[in-house]
Amino acid sequence: MNLLPNIIAFTCGAVVMILELNGSRIIAPYLGTGTFVWTGLIGVILGSLSLGYWWGGKIADRSANFRTLAKILALAGLFVWSVAYLKNLLGLAPLLPNNMIAATLIGTTLLFSPATILLGMITPYVARLKLQGMETSGRTIGTLYALSTLGSIIGTFLGGFILISFLGSTKIITLLAATLFLLAAGAFLKHNTKDKLLVVGCILFALIALSLKPSGSFSRKIILDTDTEYGRVWIFDGIDKASGRPARYLSNNTRGLQSGMFLDDPDELIFPYTRLFDLAAEMYPDFKRALMIGAGAYSYPKHFAKTFPKSSLDVVEIDPKLKELAAEYFALRENPRVTAFDEDGRTFLNQNKARYDIIWNDTFLSHLNIPFQLTTVEAVQKMSDALNAKGIVMTNIISAASGPSSHFLQAEYLTYKKIFPSVFLIKVTNKLDTEPQNIMLVALKTPRASLPTDILRDTFGIPERNIFTPSIDDDIDALTDEFAPIEKYTAKMLL
Numbered sequence: 001m002n003l004l005p006n007i008i009a010f011t012c013g014a015v016v017m018i019l020e021l022n023g024s025r026i027i028a029p030y031l032g033t034g035t036f037v038w039t040g041l042i043g044v045i046l047g048s049l050s051l052g053y054w055w056g057g058k059i060a061d062r063s064a065n066f067r068t069l070a071k072i073l074a075l076a077g078l079f080v081w082s083v084a085y086l087k088n089l090l091g092l093a094p095l096l097p098n099n100m101i102a103a104t105l106i107g108t109t110l111l112f113s114p115a116t117i118l119l120g121m122i123t124p125y126v127a128r129l130k131l132q133g134m135e136t137s138g139r140t141i142g143t144l145y146a147l148s149t150l151g152s153i154i155g156t157f158l159g160g161f162i163l164i165s166f167l168g169s170t171k172i173i174t175l176l177a178a179t180l181f182l183l184a185a186g187a188f189l190k191h192n193t194k195d196k197l198l199v200v201g202c203i204l205f206a207l208i209a210l211s212l213k214p215s216g217s218f219s220r221k222i223i224l225d226t227d228t229e230y231g232r233v234w235i236f237d238g239i240d241k242a243s244g245r246p247a248r249y250l251s252n253n254t255r256g257l258q259s260g261m262f263l264d265d266p267d268e269l270i271f272p273y274t275r276l277f278d279l280a281a282e283m284y285p286d287f288k289r290a291l292m293i294g295a296g297a298y299s300y301p302k303h304f305a306k307t308f309p310k311s312s313l314d315v316v317e318i319d320p321k322l323k324e325l326a327a328e329y330f331a332l333r334e335n336p337r338v339t340a341f342d343e344d345g346r347t348f349l350n351q352n353k354a355r356y357d358i359i360w361n362d363t364f365l366s367h368l369n370i371p372f373q374l375t376t377v378e379a380v381q382k383m384s385d386a387l388n389a390k391g392i393v394m395t396n397i398i399s400a401a402s403g404p405s406s407h408f409l410q411a412e413y414l415t416y417k418k419i420f421p422s423v424f425l426i427k428v429t430n431k432l433d434t435e436p437q438n439i440m441l442v443a444l445k446t447p448r449a450s451l452p453t454d455i456l457r458d459t460f461g462i463p464e465r466n467i468f469t470p471s472i473d474d475d476i477d478a479l480t481d482e483f484a485p486i487e488k489y490t491a492k493m494l495l
Contacts, residue, residue: 002130004066004186004187004190005126005127005129005130005144006126006143006144006147007183007186008069008073008122008126008183008186008187009122009123009126009144009145009147009148009151010147010148010150010151010154011151011179011183012073012076012119012122012123012148012151012180012183013123013147013148013149013150013151013152013155014151014152014154014155014158015080015119015151015155015176015179015180016045016049016116016119016120016152016155017151017152017153017155017156017159018155018156018158018159018163018172018176019045019080019083019112019115019116019119019173019176020041020042020045020112021156021159021160021164022159022163022164022169022172022173022176023041023045023083023108023111023112024037024038024041025164025169025227025231025232026083026087026090026111026169026173027041027090027104027107027108027111028231028232028252028253028369029090029231029232029252029253030090030107030253031090031100031103031104031107032253032369033231033369034100034369034370034486034487034490035487036100036101036104036487036491037104039104040101040104040105040108041104041108041112043105044105044108044109044112044113044116045108045112045116047113048112048113048116048117048120049116049117049119049120050120051117051120052116052117052118052119052120052121052122053120053121053123053124055117055120055121056072056120056121056122056123056124056125057124057125057128059121059125060124060125060127060128060129061128064125064128064129065129065191066129066187066188066190066191067187067188067191068125069122069125069126069129069187070184070185070186070187070188070191071184072118072121072122072125073118073122073180073181073183073184073187074180074181074184075118076115076118076119076122076180077176077177077178077179077180077181077184077206078177079114079115079118080115080173080176080177080180081173081174081177082115083111083112083115083173084170084173084174084177086110086111087111089107089110089111090107090111100487100490100491101491122148123144123145123148126144127140127141127144127145130144159172163175164227164229165227165228165229167227168225168226168227168232169227169232174210175210177206178206178207178210179206181203181206182203182206185203185206221236221237222234222235222236223235223236223237223248223329224325224329226321228319228321228322229319229320229321230318230319230321231252231319231369232252233250233251233252233321233322233325234250234251234252235248235249235250235325235329236248236249236251237249237263240260240262240270243262245262245263245264246262246263246264247260247261247262247263247270248260248261248263248329248330249261250296250297250322250325250329250330252365252369253365253369256365256398257271258296258297258365259296259297259298259299259326259330260297260299261297261299261330261331266302266330266331267302267303267306267331268303269299269300269303270299271299271438272428272429272438272460273396273428273438273440274299274300274303274362275460276394276426276428276440276460276462277300277360277362277394278307278459278460279394279440279442279451279455279456279459279460280358280360280392280394280442281307281308281358282452282455282459283392283451283452283455284357284358284390284392287311287357287358288310288311288312288357289311289312289313289314289354289355289356289357290304290311290312290313290314290356290357290358290359290360291313291314291315291316291354291356291358291359291360291386292304292313292314292315292316292359292360292362293316293345293348293349293359293360293361293362293363293374294316294317294345294361294362294363294364294365295315295316295317295322295323295326295340295362296317296322296326296362296365297322297325297326297329297330297332298315298317298322298323298326298330298332299330300360300362301313301315301332301338301340302330302331302332302333304338305333305335305337305338309337311337312337312338312339313337313338313339314339314341314354314356315338315339315340315341316340316341316343316344316345316348317340317341317342318342318343318344318345319342320342323340323342344371344373345361345363345371345373345374346371346373346374346379346382349379349382349383349386350382352382352386354386355386355387355388356386356387356388356391357387357388357390357391357392358391358392358393358394359383359386359387359391359392359393359394360393360394360395361374361383361393361394361395361396362395362396364395364396364397364398370408370486370490372479372484372486373481375411375412375415375479375484375486376415376479376480376481376484377415377418377419377478377479377480377481378480378481379481380393380415380416380418380419380420380443381419383419384419384420384445387445388445389445389446390445390446391444391445392442392443392444392445393416393420393441393442393443394440394441394442394443395412395416395440395441395443396438396439396440396441397409397412397438397439397440397441398436398437398438398439399436399437399439400433400434400435400436400437401425401427401433401434401437401439401468401470402433402434402470402471403433403434405434405435405436406433406470407473407476407488407489407490408486408489408490409425409439409470410470410471410472410473410476410489411476411477411478411479411489412441412479413425413441413470413472414472414476414477414478415478415479416441416443417478418478419443420443420444420445421444421445421446421447422443422444422446422447422448423441423442423443423444424441424442424443424450424451424467425439425440425441425442425467425468425469425470426439426440426442426451426456426462426466426467426468427439427462427466427468428440428462428466430466450467451467453467476489
């Protein structure tokens with residue numbers, strides 16, 4: 001019984017789905033994880049498979065043999081392997097037109113389309129090899145496509161539940177390439193046992209693919225490059241530009257920094273926007289209990305434990321690996337007044353029964369990664385419900401203060417205004433209004449005419465002119481669970 005075509009169909013089905021899932025992790029540091037990115041990736045994969053099905057069937061009708069099948073498999077292995085080296089070209093996205101859709105389609109097509117076209121050719125090609133007569137053609141083709149689909153199902157579970165968490169994106173690419181090279185070796189051997197040189201060559205390519213390690217995406221000296229359940233993480237040392245002091249940083253994309261720490265004072269806050277979080281404590285000096293949604297490397301929780309000895313903090317961070325990394329690389333120490341929850345911020349709020357004096361929302365890591373479920377009227381209502389009568393919410397937003405790149409800020413401002421009687425926006429630094437930057441949204445449950453400008457000036461070095469009310473475009477509205485077009489609003493900030 002000839003089982004090799006069945007094995008090839010099953011395995012290639014698995015490879016396609018693992019490549020697609022892993023592809024999202026490869027793209028994320030450059031283009032984010034929004035709906036536009038997933039739409040582009042899925043569309044390119046499906047389109048490439050369709051072209052491969054057509055092309056594979058056409059070639060198979062012309063001449064079907066295991067030697068040609070082996071060549072297709074080997075070439076697919078080469079193109080999959082190339083992804084590990086070509087992915088850094090996504091760093092050229094700023095040279096593309098200022099259009100997220102174009103950047104996504106061009107990037108995903110260049111990286112994944114060649115390999116996926118070749119993988120799509122496999123099933124119709126092996127079907128032609130298996131066909132022995134018209135009386136069994138339906139059963140043969142149905143069996144092979146069932147095996148291919150079953151492989152895709154197994155590949156989905158294997159990639160999503162196991163490989164991404166334990167191997168990381170680059171190792172997965174090399175593993176897929178090696179698998180295809182070994183299948184090619186088997187096909188060469190099946191065609192002719194005299195093709196020993198080609199068989200040995202495929203095996204060598206498989207071993208080389210597994211042994212080589214492509215360079216990383218950062219030009220900086222990397223301390224750690226790893227994948228967690230929720231994304232890729234880089235940790236590296238550098239120099240803080242503002243102070244000239246040595247610092248350590250954590251990032252999950254190539255365009256920004258998510259957390260930082262001064263190496264000569266691990267508890268001191270390095271970023272101006274995190275220092276501004278203390279404004280809530282200045283406005284509510286007798287607060288007892290606070291909530292922080294989004295912790296990164298736990299920079300602010302460390303500062304909180306040292307600065308507010310009479311208060312407690314609940315920290316909600318969806319990625320449990322980050323706390324481990326914070327303890328190992330960012331001097332995080334256990335503190336009985338700081339309690340960590342490994343959970344999505346929205347699900348935490350949905351189930352929460354506690355009442356807080358202050359809520360800090362630091363989940364908008366960049367304009368590439370915005371969890372929409374925390375941006376909506378329903379989410380803001382949950383925050384309001386979790387506050388006591390004098391409560392304060394502070395949310396860090398990456399946006400321009402005006403112009404097309406401020407559309408998300410406008411929508412979020414309107415969203416909070418639906419729930420809170422007093423909402424203010426503060427430019428954390430003195431960048432141009434049209435530049436993406438950290439903007440702090442402050443929402444109060446009690447009506448208030450203004451923020452304490454003297455505290456902002458004397459304690460945080462922020463002039464009164466940095467407090468502003470955005471101009472709202474006619475087509476911008478509050479965000480809801482039903483309709484939150486975040487990708488549309490942030491697209492202008494992509495490049």
